[in-house]
Amino acid sequence: MMAKFKQYFLIFIFGLLLSACQPTSEHNENLTMNQQAYTLHMGEQGIQDFSKYSDSNVDNHPAGVSFRELQFSPPNLGKITIENGSNTLSIEHVFSVLGTQYDKNEGIQVLDIDAGLTKEEFATSEQVYQSYVALMKRINQAGWKNYFFTDAPRIAKEDNIKHLSKSRDVIDPSYIFSFEEWKNIINNSPTKSLGYRLYANGVILDISLKRTAKNERNEEQYMLRFSFQSVRYNERDSISDSDKMTPIEFEQAFKKRLIENKKYREKEERKAKAEGYHIDEEYTDPDVWPYVK
Secondary structure, eight states: OHHHHHHHHHHHHHHHHHHHOOOOSTTGGGTTTTOEEEEEOSHHHHHHHHHHHOOSOOEEOTTSOEEEEEEOBTTBOEEEEEOBTBTOEEEEEEEEEEEEESSTTTOBOEEEEEEESSSSSSBOHHHHHHHHHHHHHHHHHTTOEEOOOTTSOOBOGGGHHHHHHHHOEESOTTOOOOHHHHHHHHHHOTTSEEEEEEEETTEEEEEEEEEEEEOTTOOEEEEEEEEEEEHHHHHHHTSTTGGGSOHHHHHHHHHHHHHHHHHHHHHHHHHHHHTTOOBOTTOOOOOOHHHHO
């Protein structure tokens, strides 16, 4: 229940930030040149980062949750580099960053970033596509890989587009869609969006890419949302009362959950096979225990 409260509360905060940070077209030509560069970390270093970059007070809540934020307005949008070792990733055209700390001893556990896909507020479909390609190249070069939760069926990459047509979730980030594929996918999607779930070096990254508007010249506006979560926070938050457990009790609960999730996943994979999907039998879950224990 607490996990759902956190999710709904964070979505509410996102809405407030997004409504406050929508770009205008007044200074589009200067967006790239005027980007403000910042480097952020997860964990305790993340607290120091926000203290260095922002003079605003920390937003504390009775439940023990605290928020730190950075906001940018055109023409001075942000360029945020998320430091994660060899998997460090830079994000351009940033409107806002929200750092969330659920446990006072863990530092920043979640980083949520709202950004534009292109340097302009509106761009042609060709310009948008080139920005999508550049983004995916940066993600792949940084070594981020597709991530399945332990209870999710491992749909094979060969069914990437088939799966996408029903779920909006891309399961092969290494495959960059052609221009025609890109147009067909966005135009035929009820939500006009794509989603990715990735993992690298103890961090889960959810990306949402959504077409939010078209203007009278048929130019398009796209919004990006990045949510970086420490796998430690994600896993511990999935186990009820994990904060009250001893290390031995938590390890037992963690292993029990893995067994239960595997059984559920296998049932879902049988359903997927019956629907004509292939299962990736070679997918190996990353070893997250060193980060979680």
